[in-house]
Amino acid sequence: MDDEKDRSDDIKRIQGFRLIDDAYFNTFMEDNAQDMELFLRIILEDSTLKVTSIQTQREVSNIFGRSVRFDVFTRNADGTICNTEVQRTDDEATAERARFNACMMDTLTVKKGFEWGKDHLPPTNVIFITENDPLRGGLPIYHIPRVILEMKNKRFEDNAQIIYVNASCRDETTELGRLMHDMFCKRSEDLYHKQLTQRFDYLKTDEHGVMKMCKILDDVMNEGRAEGIAEATVKFVRNLLVGKDMSYEKIAKVADTSVDEVIRIANESGLAY
Numbered sequence: 001m002d003d004e005k006d007r008s009d010d011i012k013r014i015q016g017f018r019l020i021d022d023a024y025f026n027t028f029m030e031d032n033a034q035d036m037e038l039f040l041r042i043i044l045e046d047s048t049l050k051v052t053s054i055q056t057q058r059e060v061s062n063i064f065g066r067s068v069r070f071d072v073f074t075r076n077a078d079g080t081i082c083n084t085e086v087q088r089t090d091d092e093a094t095a096e097r098a099r100f101n102a103c104m105m106d107t108l109t110v111k112k113g114f115e116w117g118k119d120h121l122p123p124t125n126v127i128f129i130t131e132n133d134p135l136r137g138g139l140p141i142y143h144i145p146r147v148i149l150e151m152k153n154k155r156f157e158d159n160a161q162i163i164y165v166n167a168s169c170r171d172e173t174t175e176l177g178r179l180m181h182d183m184f185c186k187r188s189e190d191l192y193h194k195q196l197t198q199r200f201d202y203l204k205t206d207e208h209g210v211m212k213m214c215k216i217l218d219d220v221m222n223e224g225r226a227e228g229i230a231e232a233t234v235k236f237v238r239n240l241l242v243g244k245d246m247s248y249e250k251i252a253k254v255a256d257t258s259v260d261e262v263i264r265i266a267n268e269s270g271l272a273y
Helices: 002-015 022-029 033-043 095-107 175-183 194-205 207-243 248-255 259-269
Strands: 051-060 068-076 081-087 124-130 141-145 160-166
Touching: 002 194, 002 207, 022 033, 022 051, 022 068, 022 081, 022 194, 022 207, 033 051, 033 068, 033 081, 033 175, 033 194, 051 095, 068 095, 081 095, 095 124, 095 160, 160 175, 194 207, 207 248, 207 259, 248 259
Parallel strands: 081 124, 124 160
Antiparallel strands: 051 068, 068 081, 141 160
């Protein structure tokens, strides 16, 4: 009975999902180059843009530090690669995070044997679709290329650009505004872009689509629990490190973690001894 109630609650939650919810957006765009193409054509103002490949939740490892998981990673017919992220809070849409994502995108393209001057990096776009307006400009979209200040802000042609799309601007007289309106719809009949209806209804009303979303919900909840446990472990280890009266080995045993993890936390917290 409890399982049936939990599943019923999950289905109700699914009916409330919108594209501004990253778990729904990622699932919506999985193997769905056609609809992602619509988004990119509007955001990049290129009606001829063609998406040739798409991946969701693509993880890029960094052996020296933090890795990254891209929400939606696409490659276009002209060779441009795009990372599109849905950001619900301003804390998730910082300039530093956009910079980090851009750097990690380049690590995918510089292969062994790459020669500067002969080989070329593909153009890249990091696109943050933000629920609020973290840049506080009141604009619907912000294009952020590198420029040369001493040359009257002439663009520095490194073919890399960061774009913030302010989803709180939903001017329905513009194509971008109508797309942002659609980001907040809970029902397919409210969508301006009817192209999105088929996938929208599949994930909300089709038995197989709903089962898929239920699985995503379970995964998100389990991941949240794991992150909560990991965070609690970090806090516990930090508290033990402050006293400086226990060896790393002893702390690892008490905290039920590895010595390497204790050393990492000590170094990152400035509590190494």
